[in-house]
Amino acid sequence: MTRNAVPEHVPQNLVRDFSIYTSPGMERTPNGCPHAAMGYVHNFPPIFYSPSNAFDGGGTWVVTRAEDQRRILGDPATFSSRRGHFEKSMGEEFVIVPLESDPPAHTFYRTLLNPLLSPKRVEAMEAGARERAVRLIEAFKAKGSCEVMNDFAYPFAVGVFLQFLGIDESRRPEFLGWADELLHGTNEQRQAAMKIVAGFIRDLVEQRKGEPTDDFISFLLKASVEGRALTDPEMVGMGVLMFVGGLDTVAMAIGFDLYHLAREQKDQARLRADHDIIRPAVEELFRAYATITPLRRVTQDTVFDGVPMKKGDVVSCPTMIANRDPSEFPEPDRIDFDRENNRHTTFAYGPHRCIGSHLARRELIIGLEEFLNRIPTFRLKPGEAPITYGGYVFGVENLVLDWT
Amino acid sequence: MKIKVDFKKCQGNARCWSLAPDVYKLDDSGYILDGDIEVLPGQEAVARRGARACPERALTVEGED
Numbered sequence: 001m002t003r004n005a006v007p008e009h010v011p012q013n014l015v016r017d018f019s020i021y022t023s024p025g026m027e028r029t030p031n032g033c034p035h036a037a038m039g040y041v042h043n044f045p046p047i048f049y050s051p052s053n054a055f056d057g058g059g060t061w062v063v064t065r066a067e068d069q070r071r072i073l074g075d076p077a078t079f080s081s082r083r084g085h086f087e088k089s090m091g092e093e094f095v096i097v098p099l100e101s102d103p104p105a106h107t108f109y110r111t112l113l114n115p116l117l118s119p120k121r122v123e124a125m126e127a128g129a130r131e132r133a134v135r136l137i138e139a140f141k142a143k144g145s146c147e148v149m150n151d152f153a154y155p156f157a158v159g160v161f162l163q164f165l166g167i168d169e170s171r172r173p174e175f176l177g178w179a180d181e182l183l184h185g186t187n188e189q190r191q192a193a194m195k196i197v198a199g200f201i202r203d204l205v206e207q208r209k210g211e212p213t214d215d216f217i218s219f220l221l222k223a224s225v226e227g228r229a230l231t232d233p234e235m236v237g238m239g240v241l242m243f244v245g246g247l248d249t250v251a252m253a254i255g256f257d258l259y260h261l262a263r264e265q266k267d268q269a270r271l272r273a274d275h276d277i278i279r280p281a282v283e284e285l286f287r288a289y290a291t292i293t294p295l296r297r298v299t300q301d302t303v304f305d306g307v308p309m310k311k312g313d314v315v316s317c318p319t320m321i322a323n324r325d326p327s328e329f330p331e332p333d334r335i336d337f338d339r340e341n342n343r344h345t346t347f348a349y350g351p352h353r354c355i356g357s358h359l360a361r362r363e364l365i366i367g368l369e370e371f372l373n374r375i376p377t378f379r380l381k382p383g384e385a386p387i388t389y390g391g392y393v394f395g396v397e398n399l400v401l402d403w404t
Numbered sequence: 405m406k407i408k409v410d411f412k413k414c415q416g417n418a419r420c421w422s423l424a425p426d427v428y429k430l431d432d433s434g435y436i437l438d439g440d441i442e443v444l445p446g447q448e449a450v451a452r453r454g455a456r457a458c459p460e461r462a463l464t465v466e467g468e469d
Contacts, residue, residue, distance in 0.1 A: 118430070118434035119422070119434050120430070120432065279423075283419075283457075341456055345459065347417070349460070350415060351415060353459075357417065357418075361422070
């Protein structure tokens with residue numbers, strides 16, 4: 001583990017070795033459960049400093065309690081979402097909005113985009129998404145086995161993204177290839193794939209300027225924020241954000257949920273017997289298998305519950321840690337479809353609440369419903385080990401199920 | 405039964421609506437409509453569940469805190 005110097009203002013008694021990439025259970029692990037593996041951090045101080053946790057290898061504060069994460073994510077004036085990470089790491093001119101913006105500008109972007117991803121709008125996308133899920137499942141059903149990530153989770157999530165963007169289904173294989181490199185490639189491959197996706201969206205913007213339709217980009221071209229038109233880099237940033245945010249996370253959630261149901265036959269049987277449980281079950285699975293870590297940058301020297309933070313410090317709020325905070329969720333590692341008070345932060349919290357959350361929730365419900373409807377009782381294929389990993393997006397690399 | 409709505413706290417999570425669509429009404433952006441909600445008899449249980457699901461604590465069942 002690369003260990004950086006601890007900044008002078010950080011008290012030594014708050015320093016702990018922790019990395020969302022390399023701590024126990026975070027590297028590629030056969031039959032792993034990275035969410036449960038993180039539980040030990042609740043024995044650390046509620047907010048500690050890790051010298052080696054950030055994307056760039058730098059240090060971050062790590063906030064472990066659900067309530068503290070909510071206070072931080074709900075206070076954008078002190079904890080800014082503007083990290084500049086993408087521009088820095090990619091040398092790109094586009095801006096990942098609304099994620100990398102703060103109120104009041106953030107509010108304008110959200111007001112513009114929210115109706116496109118509202119619960120009502122998502123209902124209108126339901127039929128297309130369901131049809132896609134059914135087609136994918138029917139294609140492997142007779143085989144008696146599938147590899148969930150490539151046979152179902154990615155093509156489903158990419159298909160729904162293309163539907164949202166109004167791009168023809170025939171482009172799906174291309175997008176899947178980019179997605180694969182973006183998610184599983186080396187750093188160079190990731191950056192190259194990101195540039196390709198950005199380039200694709202940039203071309204789409206140019207195309208739609210000439211021939212507007214009723215798709216997402218055409219909507220952006222007509223839109224105004226603060227009384228002006230959106231800039232090209234803003235439109236590209238929004239498109240890239242939708243792709244990155246809506247693809248990886250949804251695919252991984254499908255992977256973790258089916259992994260859970262393959263291991264826990266009782267839970268699988270219960271969902272099969274009573275489809276009404278699927279909705280609350282999806283919510284509990286969201287809690288148990290959260291995949292992302294919101295990051296914030298401190299805007300001014302501040303003392304948070306006695307912890308001295310300096311302007312520029314990075315604060316990480318791993319949702320998977322908050323969601324297994326024993327002070328908020330009794331027996332946090334127990335997955336309980338009847339859990340009450342399920343105040344999970346899987347979609348973050350505060351003004352930056354995941355803009356795609358309604359669509360993601362719907363995709364998971366459709367995915368589980370159709371999978372359970374069409375595939376008989378399934379289990380992990382003997383001799384195969386699903387590989388899981390941690391990082392800023394937790395993931396399942398391969399998940400081979402069997403129902404022969 | 406009455407649900408108090410703290411409109412300023414709503415961040416559009418829509419988890420109230422997801423659990424109790426007949427009780428909670430949303431605007432076109434997915435945020436709850438302003439104004440307290442009178443819960444019809446028979447809907448108390450789902451209404452309570454929806455209120456409790458709000459991560460932002462924007463909903464309070466009258467008489468409970």
